[in-house]
Amino acid sequence: MNKPIHQFFTEDHHRIEKLLINATKKSGEIEMDYYHQFRTQLLRHIKMEEKILFPAAKKANPEVMKELLPQYRLEHGALTALMVPPPTLSLIKVIRYLLDKHDLAEEEPGGLYDVCERLTHEQTQEILEQLMATKEVPVHPPNPAPIAMASARRALERAGYDYDEMLRNAESQKK
DSSP: OOOHHHHHHHHHHHHHHHHHHHHTOSTTOOOHHHHHHHHHHHHHHHHHIIIIIHHHHHHHOHHHHHHHHHHHHHHHHHHHHHTSSOOOHHHHHHHHHHHHHHHHHHHSTTSHHHHHHHHTGGGHHHHHHHHHTOOOOOOOOOOOSHHHHHHHHHHHHHTTOOHHHHHHHHHHHTO
């Protein structure tokens, strides 16, 4: 079966992932130009899901989406909050860990994208046009204030994650 919306978002995941890979290509360093592109593109991706895909799928079947969306929205909130503090290698490990889990749940067979694709199949072209026309989200420079990191940790907790545990898991996976 042809799944153009699923394909659109999956390709966007890969494009965003490459930006993060490029931002951390040099061992122990963060290339800020690539990281800035990663931030803006990740936030644009979240905007496309929250403002276009989710409302269309929810309109098609509110009951199904009522069950599915809360966790994704909490994870979007956590990812957005993680974009506020200045990047560190530890923060990037946590972001990658969350993105790996989040993206898999969206992309896997029977996952969020399959459900949304099925619910919105009659609107595919219209949705794709809206997605392609989505503008970047304007961003402020990273905020070094301690409250930025504290807020990101709380957003992760609301989504069911612990920053320190995620960091340990990310580091143990690399060994």
